[in-house]
Amino acid sequence: MTSISREWLVRKTLMVTAMVVVVGLALVVFFMVKESLPAFRKAGPANLFSATWNPREGRYGMLVFLVGTLTTTAGGLLLGTPLALSLALFLTQVAPRRSRGLFSRAVEVLAGVPSIVLGWLGFTMLVPWIRSVTGSSGSGILAASIILAVMVVPTITAISRDALEAVPSSYAQASLALGATRWQTIFRVILPAARHGILAAVILGMGRAVGETMAVAMVIGPASVFPTSLTSPTHTLTTKILMEMGESTGVQRSSLFAMGLVLLFLAMALVVLVRRVSKARRYEGWVE
Amino acid sequence: MTVAEVRARTAESRSQHEVVDTGGIGRSSSLKELEMVHNQAAVDGEAKFRLGSMSLYYGERKILEDITMDIPERKITAIIGPSGCGKSSFLRCLNRMNDLVEGCRVEGEVLLDGEDVYRRECDVTALRQKVGMVFQKPNPFPKTVYENVAFGPRILGIKERAQLDEIVESSLKKAALWEEVRDKLKEPALALSGGQQQRLCIARVLAVEPEVILLDEPCSALDPIATQRIEDLLSELREKYTIVIVTHNMQQAARISDYTAFFLIGCQGDPGRLVEFGETGTIFTAPADERTERYITGRFG
Numbered sequence A: 001m002t003s004i005s006r007e008w009l010v011r012k013t014l015m016v017t018a019m020v021v022v023v024g025l026a027l028v029v030f031f032m033v034k035e036s037l038p039a040f041r042k043a044g045p046a047n048l049f050s051a052t053w054n055p056r057e058g059r060y061g062m063l064v065f066l067v068g069t070l071t072t073t074a075g076g077l078l079l080g081t082p083l084a085l086s087l088a089l090f091l092t093q094v095a096p097r098r099s100r101g102l103f104s105r106a107v108e109v110l111a112g113v114p115s116i117v118l119g120w121l122g123f124t125m126l127v128p129w130i131r132s133v134t135g136s137s138g139s140g141i142l143a144a145s146i147i148l149a150v151m152v153v154p155t156i157t158a159i160s161r162d163a164l165e166a167v168p169s170s171y172a173q174a175s176l177a178l179g180a181t182r183w184q185t186i187f188r189v190i191l192p193a194a195r196h197g198i199l200a201a202v203i204l205g206m207g208r209a210v211g212e213t214m215a216v217a218m219v220i221g222p223a224s225v226f227p228t229s230l231t232s233p234t235h236t237l238t239t240k241i242l243m244e245m246g247e248s249t250g251v252q253r254s255s256l257f258a259m260g261l262v263l264l265f266l267a268m269a270l271v272v273l274v275r276r277v278s279k280a281r282r283y284e285g286w287v288e
Numbered sequence B: 001m002t003v004a005e006v007r008a009r010t011a012e013s014r015s016q017h018e019v020v021d022t023g024g025i026g027r028s029s030s031l032k033e034l035e036m037v038h039n040q041a042a043v044d045g046e047a048k049f050r051l052g053s054m055s056l057y058y059g060e061r062k063i064l065e066d067i068t069m070d071i072p073e074r075k076i077t078a079i080i081g082p083s084g085c086g087k088s089s090f091l092r093c094l095n096r097m098n099d100l101v102e103g104c105r106v107e108g109e110v111l112l113d114g115e116d117v118y119r120r121e122c123d124v125t126a127l128r129q130k131v132g133m134v135f136q137k138p139n140p141f142p143k144t145v146y147e148n149v150a151f152g153p154r155i156l157g158i159k160e161r162a163q164l165d166e167i168v169e170s171s172l173k174k175a176a177l178w179e180e181v182r183d184k185l186k187e188p189a190l191a192l193s194g195g196q197q198q199r200l201c202i203a204r205v206l207a208v209e210p211e212v213i214l215l216d217e218p219c220s221a222l223d224p225i226a227t228q229r230i231e232d233l234l235s236e237l238r239e240k241y242t243i244v245i246v247t248h249n250m251q252q253a254a255r256i257s258d259y260t261a262f263f264l265i266g267c268q269g270d271p272g273r274l275v276e277f278g279e280t281g282t283i284f285t286a287p288a289d290e291r292t293e294r295y296i297t298g299r300f301g
């Protein structure tokens, strides 16, 4: 085989692979839209985005679940981000060089814990504990947020660690040489210089939290109503789809596809956000 | 501490130095030390830094050995020597930036205004404000021009806008950069040219009102015109500041410095030593050591 034809073969193979991916994605979107069309046509957007889920009376509102997704995600990030950032700072700035590898491995292992394991721990330990402390049912947004925090910490830690490590040491040198302390250097120079990477890390963590199903399903409730407190049962988009998928037909089934479509849009919006953030001008001047 | 006290203390350290057994170093080297003492005597005015038998180690490795010299106040002292002889390391001894290197250890005395900068109770942040540093590659922060200059004053706790404005303007003027950037204060510093960035770094140092400015090959990344501007600037700053500049460029040392120190390593892996130190005119026209002569005439190795 001549080199020209081999190159031709490689190029065609790669092109076909790329096409498969693009076509696959297009098919996903196509089927999601196609399957959710009946819900939009028969129930209508006003019904679909209302707060009432009662299929027997023809009510297919997903607002409760959308709010559940947004609040648990926000809760998980609120709890997880400070922890992850502290960890990343510890790993890059404080930990002795020799033990950094060890801590990094630990974070990677945490990232690899299957979500069902975390969900199980949440169900058997976290929820009963919250129940005994608060006297409520124990499951709900708080429990889900805590579990999600544990899940996003490795993601956010690993990516912000890379961002912090990518800050040129010449910045820190300049700051220290001006008489800044190590903490002043970290908070006034290193963190701000890494802020795009850290923001991207948080957005990727958000993606993980939005999509998480199993672990959340085990601690969220379930209930198809707005929660009355952080520790009363509710649902997220993913957990609702999970619960209903086996036994729904017709418009009800179609409305689950509509929820899936909303999740898909959320995920796409996050990807766009990440791209925006990581493309942000490198030399952008910043002011405290 | 009065000048007399400083002198007395240094004399003491020097006599200690003579007692120290220098091991394998032969007679020729103690002759050289005599010459160096002679050279030091030639330094007029006061000494800002007095180094007494300073040695520097990075872990087990000795990087600099037995450096004894005075750095005169409000003069430009050039440090010359081949790559790897420890010029940058020497400079970092003076503001303790070496502390960042794991396993770094300094022996002997490094007196700034008569006080040892390596004494236990030395406030390193105050030291670094007093002894500013400009690096080889311009390293402005990824902030605006204004925020770069205001960084040091802010670290010192100055918050008032008017006061910061004033410091920024006067520092940029001192660094001969004001005219070029007065309309660009809110623009990113990294958008400036290399030479402007380096002068911005000098302005950033001037903003904390240092007494000494250390420059590590500040022009090695710049074109001749930008280099010329930095040299002019340094000549102006000489009036008010003690300047120590490492340079690869022999003409530059000859052009701008009052005193020159020549560093050299014997062979690979040996520590760097101060071969000769004296007035720049003398070093370049009538060096006492033939190695200095060979180096400055470009006939080394």
Ligand SMILES: Nc1ncnc2c1ncn2[C@@H]1O[C@H](COP(=O)(O)OP(=O)(O)O)[C@@H](O)[C@H]1O
Binding pocket: B058, B063, B081, B082, B083, B084, B085, B086, B087, B088, B089, B090, B101
């Ligand atoms: N951070 C460091 N850690 C260990 N060794 C270093 C470090 N910096 C410099 N050195 C070593 O110290 C010696 C002197 O280096 P340097 O001071 O940079 O010399 P110069 O500036 O004269 O070229 C070199 O052999 C170099 O390898």
Ligand SMILES: [Mg+2]
Binding pocket: B087, B088, B089, B216
């Ligand atoms: Mg150097």
